[in-house]
Amino acid sequence: MSQVRKLWKLGRKDANTACFDVNRDGELIVKEGNYQYNIFDLVRKVGSPVEVFLPFILEQRLEHLFDTLKEQARETGYRGKYYYHYPMKVNQNKEFVLTLVAEGAHLEVASSNELWLVQRLWQEENFSSKIRVLCNGPKTPEYLKLIHKLADNNLSIVPIVENLDELDLLKDFKGDIGVRINLKTKVKSHWDNKFDRFGLTSEEILEIGKFRNLKILHYHIGSQIERERDMIAPLTEAFKTYAALKKKNPSLDTIDVGGGLAVPYEKKRLYKLDRVVNRLLTTMVELSEEAKIAQPNVIVEWGRYITAPAQFTVYKVVAEKQMEKAPVSSWYIVDGSFMNDLLDTWALHQKWHIVPVNGLDAEHRKRVWLAGLSCDADDQYTASEGYLLMPRMDDMRPGEDLYIAILDTGAYQDAFASHHCLLGSPTKIVLQNGLLSVARKKEGPQEIGKLFGW
Numbered sequence: 090m091s092q093v094r095k096l097w098k099l100g101r102k103d104a105n106t107a108c109f110d111v112n113r114d115g116e117l118i119v120k121e122g123n124y125q126y127n128i129f130d131l132v133r134k135v136g137s138p139v140e141v142f143l144p145f146i147l148e149q150r151l152e153h154l155f156d157t158l159k160e161q162a163r164e165t166g167y168r169g170k171y172y173y174h175y176p177m178k179v180n181q182n183k184e185f186v187l188t189l190v191a192e193g194a195h196l197e198v199a200s201s202n203e204l205w206l207v208q209r210l211w212q213e214e215n216f217s218s219k220i221r222v223l224c225n226g227p228k229t230p231e232y233l234k235l236i237h238k239l240a241d242n243n244l245s246i247v248p249i250v251e252n253l254d255e256l257d258l259l260k261d262f263k264g265d266i267g268v269r270i271n272l273k274t275k276v277k278s279h280w281d282n283k284f285d286r287f288g289l290t291s292e293e294i295l296e297i298g299k300f301r302n303l304k305i306l307h308y309h310i311g312s313q314i315e316r317e318r319d320m321i322a323p324l325t326e327a328f329k330t331y332a333a334l335k336k337k338n339p340s341l342d343t344i345d346v347g348g349g350l351a352v353p354y355e356k357k358r359l360y361k362l363d364r365v366v367n368r369l370l371t372t373m374v375e376l377s378e379e380a381k382i383a384q385p386n387v388i389v390e391w392g393r394y395i396t397a398p399a400q401f402t403v404y405k406v407v408a409e410k411q412m413e414k415a416p417v418s419s420w421y422i423v424d425g426s427f428m429n430d431l432l433d434t435w436a437l438h439q440k441w442h443i444v445p446v447n448g449l450d451a452e453h454r455k456r457v458w459l460a461g462l463s464c465d466a467d468d469q470y471t472a473s474e475g476y477l478l479m480p481r482m483d484d485m486r487p488g489e490d491l492y493i494a495i496l497d498t499g500a501y502q503d504a505f506a507s508h509h510c511l512l513g514s515p516t517k518i519v520l521q522n523g524l525l526s527v528a529r530k531k532e533g534p535q536e537i538g539k540l541f542g543w
């Protein structure tokens with residue numbers, strides 16, 4: 090089986106597949122400590138399509154991030170405090186948010202509705218009022234009202250000023266505030282940032298000079314930043330403004346470096362977490378020394394990096410269609426939709442690591458493309474090498490369907506999900522402590538119809 094494991098890149102830490110393995114029958118299994126889940130058995134039981142959430146992966150990843158921050162602080166002589174704020178927009182499912190908060194995450198919200206959900210968690214006494222919530226996004230009247238209401242209830246709410254009007258809107262705000270800087274540094278990422286509209290320029294910030302209760306200088310410059318130097322250059326630029334701003338605002342003591350840490354979706358080699366953290370902290374230490382100021386505290390908001398590997402999506406292959414004069418021999422049609430359930434496939438031409446759930450040890454494989462159930466020609470997945478190698482249907486055991494798993498689908502896809510052709514969202518299950526629970530059933534026609542006034 091070690092050949093099979095190697096072929097499908099399972100059991101590899103650097104590829105975020107450490108918990109995946111294959112059993113003697115050529116079926117995909119997930120290992121959580123001493124527990125083991127047979128994914129083939131589970132999907133046949135609950136039905137496909139299904140999204141599988143693995144809370145223990147979230148826990149492991151956040152714990153590893155905290156360990157790395159601690160270790161690299163020691164290594165680099167960094168003496169500030171470090172915080173993780175989970176950007177809720179990456180995955181707002183309650184199971185995700187509560188798991189991360191339990192592991193020590195603070196939060197970052199992007200809208201009034203996200204903050205409203207946070208309010209609900211407090212009301213349900215699901216978490217401590219010590220949790221700090223950074224509020225990004227346009228401060229609409231209802232958002233502002235909620236910010237004030239929660240702050241008046243002694244909750245730790247920090248609005249981040251993104252434009253000059255907001256400064257005015259927040260002039261009565263009594264708690265800490267942050268300001269977002271629009272940097273000149275541009276990086277290669279999933280983000281069209283030639284003309285970034287978020288934040289104030291350094292000139293604008295320095296012209297204002299003194300802010301009331303200023304605590305945090307924040308930037309967020311892109312998502313899925315794949316070059317190591319692009320993770321460091323923005324900090325070097327932002328630090329100059331920080332140092333100048335601190336002179337007039339002694340309460341300023343934190344730099345929030347936003348998100349952007351990348352995920353090796355295609356299992357290509359990427360930078361290592363400890364190196365990026367080391368270089369960020371070294372930069373903090375050196376630039377503070379140069380500017381003769383105290384080392385700032387640091388906030389990281391790496392969303393995709395923490396959440397993507399904690400979920401995968403399973404589809405059943407429901408039909409095969411031969412192709413002629415094409416780079417591949419067949420379409421495999423699946424019982425879900427790339428356009429609806431994994432929208433980045435369509436929007437960003439996102440590539441995923443895709444493995445069979447059964448038949449991992451099939452003797453014969455063929456070159457295929459995948460297509461979703463909607464009637465749209467764009468509802469397809471044509472892999473990065475131009476084709477995908479999948480088991481041949483006639484190689485499956487008699488009466489056995491082929492299932493496939495798309496890995497690393499825990500970031501962004503759920504909130505982007507749509508209803509093209511009124512297809513329903515998949516079932517969502519949670520695997521934890523050896524048990525399976527159903528978090529949400531597959532959407533039926535009644536529920537979908539309702540969304541459209543039926």
Ligand SMILES: *Cc1c(COP(=O)(O)O)cnc(C)c1O
Pocket residue numbers: 176178179197199225309311312313347348349350390391392393394500
């Ligand atoms: C979206 C977002 C993040 C998360 O970005 P990732 O690329 O997923 O790490 C963090 N901070 C802010 C302000 C964001 O808007």
